[in-house]
Amino acid sequence: MxxxxxxxxxxxxxxxxxxxxxxxxxxxxxxxxxxxxxxxxxxxxxxxxxxxxxxxxxxxxxxxxxxxxxxxxxxxxxxxxxxxxxxxxxxxxxxxxxxxxxxxxxxxxxxxxxxxxxxxxxxxxxxxxxxxxxxxxxxxxxxxxxxxxxxxxTGQASALKMLRSIYTKGVSALIFEAFSTAHKMGVDEELMKYLQKTECPGFKDAAVSRIINSTYHAQRKSDEMEEVLQFLREYTEPVMTHATSAFFKMISKKIDLTEKPEDYRDIFQELK
Missing domain, CATH: 3.40.50.720 (NAD(P)-binding Rossmann-like Domain)
Known part of the structure; x- marks a missing residue:
């Protein structure tokens, strides 16, 4: 083979x-x-x-x-x-x-x-x-x-991928926005503590991974969200997805990482 x-x-x-x-x-x-x-x-x-x-x-x-x-x-x-x-x-x-x-x-x-x-x-x-x-x-x-x-x-598998991206990238954008604000206010550790109590097991690791990957792959994710928007407009008005696309476009312009940081808080320092 x-x-x-x-x-x-x-x-x-x-x-x-x-x-x-x-x-x-x-x-x-x-x-x-x-x-x-x-x-x-x-x-x-x-x-x-x-x-x-x-x-x-x-x-x-x-x-x-x-x-x-x-x-x-x-x-x-x-x-x-x-x-x-x-x-x-x-x-x-x-x-x-x-x-x-x-x-x-x-x-x-x-x-x-x-x-x-x-x-x-x-x-x-x-x-x-x-x-x-x-x-x-x-x-x-x-x-x-x-x-x-x-x-x-053809088109069935890629449609499933687009629909999955709406959810996964939307969640990542919300987590990034919430924790970047919490970090500026000095309460990000407290926010993580309370969310771990109400969210699924392994939330902290997943949230940190989403924040880091959202930044490191921001340009690629921005390109992908343009494809998602193109697909979704055939069926509905993509209000939430449009906001997610704008988020990744903004991050790709503000931060350019050559390698993944180990600490997600280093990323928020770059935003200041």
């Missing part, structure tokens, strides 16, 4: 690590990426190709895991070179997924969406999949993946 990744960020690197452990041949292209990305790929044991087209030509399954703004561009780039199944695993709207997959000439495509944390779950992260070849893609469950086929139409 040969699996290729277009893009080698957080999603691709974590899935690759698990697949290599299951003796799958993994391929990617890191041309134009940082030396750190190349070193990470080599350390994991990923085979490096010179172009994305080469990745698509070699792979039985090609997985696109790029930033949302490049989903369509990358699909078009490899459209004539994909010999196997093409999987769009980008955090984009159903319409964007359909546009991207429309470039794949043979039509052997899958709409796939991560439905959990890739950092916490690694290869076992829940993945919703739909489209003509979703069942074939789900055969990777034999190699340690956790793929659930939710339908045969």
């Amino acid at each position: 040969k699996i290729g990744f277009l893009g080698f960020g957080e999603v691709a690197s974590n899935l690759s690590r698990g697949l290599v452990d299951h003796e799958v041949d993994v391929y990617t292209c890191v041309e134009g990426r940082s030396s750190r990305t190349r070193e990470n790929a080599e350390k994991i044991g990923v085979n490096l190709c010179s172009t994305n087209m080469e990745v698509a030509e070699i792979s039985d399954i090609t997985i696109s895991a790029v930033v949302p703004s490049r989903a369509v561009e990358v699909a078009e780039e490899v459209s004539n070179h994909c010999r196997g199944i093409y999987v769009d695993m980008n955090n984009v709207s159903p319409e964007t997924v359909k546009q991207a997959l429309g470039f794949i000439k043979k039509g052997r495509v899958v709409d796939a969406s991560l439905m959990g944390s890739i950092i916490k779950n690694g290869l076992n992260v829940p993945i919703a999949a739909s489209g003509p070849c979703a069942g074939e893609f789900a055969e990777l469950n034999h190699y340690g993946m956790n793929i659930d086929v939710v339908g045969t139409d």
